[in-house]
Amino acid sequence: MGKSKDFLRRIVEEDLRSGKYREIVTRFPPEPNGFPHIGHAKSISINFGIAKDYDGRCHLRMDDTNPTTEDTRYVEALKDAVKWLGFEWDNGIRHTSDYFPRLYEYAVELIKMGKAYVDSLNEEEIREYRGTVTSAGKRSKYAQRSIEENLDLFERMKKGEFEEGEHILRARIDMASPNMKMRDPLLYRIRHTHHYRAGNEWAIYPMYDFGHCLSDYIEGVTHSICTLEFENNRDIYNWVIDTLGLPPPRPYQHEFARLNINYTVMSKRKLLELVENGVVSGWDDPRMPTIAGYKRRGYTPESILNFCEQVGIAKANSVVDVSQLEFCIRDDLNKKVPRVMCVLDPLKVTIENYDGSEEIDASYYPDDVPKEGGRKLPFSKEIYIERDDFMENPPKGYYRLTPEQPVRLKHAYIISCREVVKDAGGKIIEIKAEYYPESKSGSDTSGIKVKSAIQWVDAKAVGAVEVRLYDRLFKNEAPEGIEDINPDALKVVKNALVEPAVITERPDERFQFERQGYFYADPVDYTDEKPVFNKIVGLKDSWAKKTKAPERTPKPQAKKVQVDGEVAPMSEAEQVLFDKYTLELKLNNEIANTLARDGQLSHFYEEAISVVNSPVSVANIVANEVARELKDKQAAELKFSAKQIAGLVEMIDDGTISSKIAKQVFEEMAKSGESPAQIVEAKGLVQISDPAKIEPIIDEIIAKNPDNVAKFRAGNTKLLGFFVGQVLKTTGGKANPKVVNELVAEKLK
RNA sequence: UGGGGUAUCGCCAAGCGGUAAGGCACUUGGUUUUGGUCCAAGCAUUCGGGGGUUCGAAUCCCUCUACCCCAUCCA
Numbered sequence: 001m002g003k004s005k006d007f008l009r010r011i012v013e014e015d016l017r018s019g020k021y022r023e024i025v026t027r028f029p030p031e032p033n034g035f036p037h038i039g040h041a042k043s044i045s046i047n048f049g050i051a052k053d054y055d056g057r058c059h060l061r062m063d064d065t066n067p068t069t070e071d072t073r074y075v076e077a078l079k080d081a082v083k084w085l086g087f088e089w090d091n092g093i094r095h096t097s098d099y100f101p102r103l104y105e106y107a108v109e110l111i112k113m114g115k116a117y118v119d120s121l122n123e124e125e126i127r128e129y130r131g132t133v134t135s136a137g138k139r140s141k142y143a144q145r146s147i148e149e150n151l152d153l154f155e156r157m158k159k160g161e162f163e164e165g166e167h168i169l170r171a172r173i174d175m176a177s178p179n180m181k182m183r184d185p186l187l188y189r190i191r192h193t194h195h196y197r198a199g200n201e202w203a204i205y206p207m208y209d210f211g212h213c214l215s216d217y218i219e220g221v222t223h224s225i226c227t228l229e230f231e232n233n234r235d236i237y238n239w240v241i242d243t244l245g246l247p248p249p250r251p252y253q254h255e256f257a258r259l260n261i262n263y264t265v266m267s268k269r270k271l272l273e274l275v276e277n278g279v280v281s282g283w284d285d286p287r288m289p290t291i292a293g294y295k296r297r298g299y300t301p302e303s304i305l306n307f308c309e310q311v312g313i314a315k316a317n318s319v320v321d322v323s324q325l326e327f328c329i330r331d332d333l334n335k336k337v338p339r340v341m342c343v344l345d346p347l348k349v350t351i352e353n354y355d356g357s358e359e360i361d362a363s364y365y366p367d368d369v370p371k372e373g374g375r376k377l378p379f380s381k382e383i384y385i386e387r388d389d390f391m392e393n394p395p396k397g398y399y400r401l402t403p404e405q406p407v408r409l410k411h412a413y414i415i416s417c418r419e420v421v422k423d424a425g426g427k428i429i430e431i432k433a434e435y436y437p438e439s440k441s442g443s444d445t446s447g448i449k450v451k452s453a454i455q456w457v458d459a460k461a462v463g464a465v466e467v468r469l470y471d472r473l474f475k476n477e478a479p480e481g482i483e484d485i486n487p488d489a490l491k492v493v494k495n496a497l498v499e500p501a502v503i504t505e506r507p508d509e510r511f512q513f514e515r516q517g518y519f520y521a522d523p524v525d526y527t528d529e530k531p532v533f534n535k536i537v538g539l540k541d542s543w544a545k546k547t548k549a550p551e552r553t554p555k556p557q558a559k560k561v562q563v564d565g566e567v568a569p570m571s572e573a574e575q576v577l578f579d580k581y582t583l584e585l586k587l588n589n590e591i592a593n594t595l596a597r598d599g600q601l602s603h604f605y606e607e608a609i610s611v612v613n614s615p616v617s618v619a620n621i622v623a624n625e626v627a628r629e630l631k632d633k634q635a636a637e638l639k640f641s642a643k644q645i646a647g648l649v650e651m652i653d654d655g656t657i658s659s660k661i662a663k664q665v666f667e668e669m670a671k672s673g674e675s676p677a678q679i680v681e682a683k684g685l686v687q688i689s690d691p692a693k694i695e696p697i698i699d700e701i702i703a704k705n706p707d708n709v710a711k712f713r714a715g716n717t718k719l720l721g722f723f724v725g726q727v728l729k730t731t732g733g734k735a736n737p738k739v740v741n742e743l744v745a746e747k748l749k
Numbered sequence: 750u751g752g753g754g755u756a757u758c759g760c761c762a763a764g765c766g767g768u769a770a771g772g773c774a775c776u777u778g779g780u781u782u783u784g785g786u787c788c789a790a791g792c793a794u795u796c797g798g799g800g801g802u803u804c805g806a807a808u809c810c811c812u813c814u815a816c817c818c819c820a821u822c823c824a
Binding site: 004006029030031033063065066068069123126127130131132133134135136137164165168177178179180181183186188189190191205207208209211212226228229230231232233234235255257262268310311312313314315316317318319320321323324325326327328330331334335339366367368369397399400408409410411441442444450451452453454455512514515516517539540541542543544545546562563564565566567588589590591593594597598620621623624625626627628631658659660663708711712716718719720721722723724725726728729736737738739740741742 | 750751752753754755756759760761762763764766767768770771772773774781782783784785786787794797798799800801802803804805809810811812813814815816817818819820821822823824
């Protein structure tokens, strides 16, 4: 039952198994031009996670090739993020800028090979010359320059003799490539800018496509994992390494889908916009999807990592529901943090029959959290409860305090409402209540049944704190930018009332405020004089769900109509073939169509039927199996011949082998080029059709799977396949499936 | 429009010719001094559509459709 591995880990395992690499080296290569967000966390979790899983190493490398946008402040944020998530990078932080000298040498080498040239077109011309996605580009006249001239120019570019934009180094690949990225990509540009690390030493800086692959190579990276939008860049990645002829081991690039979450934005540009426009208080605003933001909000590294694991790694663009993230943090905090009481919107309750005061022992943790610890709760005549824990005219199903319904004060006594005091405007300002002395929590002999227990705080022993209630930053599921900001994403409660132990004992930094949610002592603004708590996430609230109208209406959304496009008409020659196949050879339309439209296939087919007179069987194999092999190969590259296919068909037709075995034989043939008869002989693949041989096997399988037999008899006919499959498996695929099918159906009746 | 990708439940996501995993969300019911947690049950006769091959297809073949990426001297 081994848990299924993601496709990257599968590749890594295969590379290890095949001996391609002895040790796995990955890297997390951010550009230090912004704060890392939860999408980076996914990348960190993948790269460091894989290195950890396979006993390899993971490097942290600043991909700092663009001096105009990068800054050391972001480097720090990146380092913090990785550390906070609990990972250690191998042997010091690395920088692409460390490799500038070596990168320069590689570029020179490319020039010497005639594979790179200095172009002097201006920016606009370069764009024009590149062509469009549907039309080829044309090469610059400067591509004619001699190697010597290129060398000289490039060196002078490096020395800073030219203005920005005057010259540029390009690879000489193919200006007509269908892959736009391969149309003589830019390798080095001139930048007279101070680099935050390299200073003013360089006047030229490598482009991503040149610097990245080589940095990976230099570091001995084996698996260069990046996001989907770099798929087109993979060709350059390989081109650079290949044409430089770098000795193995060399890295290979693999792409996965970046993380998206609804109700949030994930691009550095949009995040920067929020910061610069003051929509949020900074990169670490608790509403930001940055790692710094989540950290300040109170998320734990464990919850983020767990989230990354839950969403998985695949190649399909997707948008994860934010509720998945919220689940992860609740799930983590539920088993970790102390429960305390805090009243956000206080309503005074005077317990008229209570005098004096007492301290009540209360555990920090509910019974289902196996942790020790507790505190004293001061209790007296005057307390505060949450305003919405009392209703004068409650709806059906309301469990809390009403004029008719008593309620328990969590950890303390049961109270009943005796009188509702209102101000001139009719607003309730106080409840006068009665308590039951014998109802004390833990020694309740009152026999009174209550529907719920609510949080409260003692009026005299209360601490006023600031509580910041955060909600999702955007009101739209797929926000564009500032116009979609949720105006209620932050509500500040200036004077929330919290029980004293939270502040005096500080048993933790994170708390569950009972019945409300999880909260975090703000690491920046919290002081003893003015404690500040951030709401991390609310508790699940099935009452609120029932009360409020469903906010996301199911939206029936009529089934999308599938439009069927036009099929390109056949050429005359194809039509002639098609007619011949259907009319003369009695092929069905689909097979005839497939064959007739593909020159290679029809050719192959004609050759095969000239050997064996079985047009339909041959057609089936050619149109299905041979077509697969011919997808990314030329007919000349095939290891097998039409004649061999004919031989295979003969064996099917005379019953020597079943079509299932035929597939197996075909695969072997495609790989080794041996004749079908040889393969059948060597592997003993002759089919077993004798019921006397098959029946005992069926009996055995039936005996071994009584559950499935019962299910089958109860009407789950799909299970027929299961039994047939089992029989085929035990016979190594040799049992005649038709016979097996009949026998199994018979026996299970 | 050329090229490169991707389509499995409301949202993620396994699956690689033989019984459609799992998580989130949702819906019931039970436990509960948190309307939390926990527990039990229910959630895809069907895998973007249509054909074909096969005893058997989400998986193989053909074809159509939809969406994403590429024409920064960004990464």
